[in-house]
Amino acid sequence: xxxxxxxxxxxxxxxxxxxxxxxxxxxxxxxxxxxxxxxxxxxxxxxxxxxxxxxxxxxxxxxxxxxxxxxxxxxxxxxxxxxxxxxxxxxxxxxxxxxxxxxxxxxxxxxx
Amino acid sequence: xxxxxxxxxxxxxxxxxxxxxxxxxxxxxxxxxxxxxxxxxxxxxxxxxxxxxxxxxxxxxxxxxxxxxxxxxxxxxxxxxxxxxxxxxxxxxxxxxxxxxxxxxxxxxxxxxxxx
Numbered sequence: 001x002x003x004x005x006x007x008x009x010x011x012x013x014x015x016x017x018x019x020x021x022x023x024x025x026x027x028x029x030x031x032x033x034x035x036x037x038x039x040x041x042x043x044x045x046x047x048x049x050x051x052x053x054x055x056x057x058x059x060x061x062x063x064x065x066x067x068x069x070x071x072x073x074x075x076x077x078x079x080x081x082x083x084x085x086x087x088x089x090x091x092x093x094x095x096x097x098x099x100x101x102x103x104x105x106x107x108x109x110x111x112x
Numbered sequence: 113x114x115x116x117x118x119x120x121x122x123x124x125x126x127x128x129x130x131x132x133x134x135x136x137x138x139x140x141x142x143x144x145x146x147x148x149x150x151x152x153x154x155x156x157x158x159x160x161x162x163x164x165x166x167x168x169x170x171x172x173x174x175x176x177x178x179x180x181x182x183x184x185x186x187x188x189x190x191x192x193x194x195x196x197x198x199x200x201x202x203x204x205x206x207x208x209x210x211x212x213x214x215x216x217x218x219x220x221x222x223x224x225x226x227x228x
Contacts, residue, residue: 004154032215043116043203043219044155051215090154098143098207098215099168102154 002027004093006103013081014111021076021106023091033074034092034100035065044090050074061085086110116220118204124226125194132190133223137206144187145217146179147203148172155203161187162209194227201225 005024013019025031032051036044048059055067065076074091088107092100117136125131137144142163147155158177159169163184173179176194181187191198201224205217 034216036219041221041224043221044205045219046216049216092154094215097168098145098217099157099160100145100147100155100217101157104152105154 002093002101004091004101004103006089006091006106008106009104010107010109012109012111015083016080019076019078019081019085019108021089021091021108023074023076023103024072025074025091025093026072027093029095031093032095033065033067034094035059035063035074035076036090036092036102037061038088038090038105040087047076047089081108081110083110083112116204116206116218118202118220118223120223121221122224122226124228127196127227128193130190130192131194131225132188133202133204133225135187135189135204135220137186137204138218139185140208141206141218142184142209143207143217144181145205145207146187146189147205149201149203149222150199158189191225194225196227199225199227 003026034049035047038044047063050057050067063078088105090105091103094100119134145160146158149155159179161181176192179189201222203222205219207217
């Protein structure tokens, strides 16, 4: 069955520190992979996506993610976190049909 | 174009009442999706349309739920005889169409439903 696992429900980092949010997926074919961010009471904004090619993808707001097929992972990273990055982050897997399967989400808190 | 628009943003209804939500996708987008998100969870797929055709429905979409996209533009999601378990955020998204380059989904801000 297709699924996405985000092992960390809540992460707290200090402002300026580096960040890594974990995502593991289970998918039969070559997946399309996405990271979305959601602020409280708001919809989802796409941070970055991976379809094929270079396994390190760059996104908006200084985020990047690396696709590792051998580990079925697509972890999100940022070298220096800003207070405005505090939000909920969702990893998702999809295909050409467009339907997305989301993980449970990781809530990020940023300490001043 | 201001993106995907959903109306209303919030809805409080009594159990047993019917509710209808509207979604206006980005104008040139052929695909429209509905998702449901409960507190502390990721969005769950409900259904999607390619133009006016409803191509897939999740088993989460019970017979109390119906969605339409009559002219391939806006869409409505109706819930009949609402139950407290229907309380959730209902998210609409649209995408240009098939193919890797067109798969990116743009989400609206959602409709928060509270059933009391």
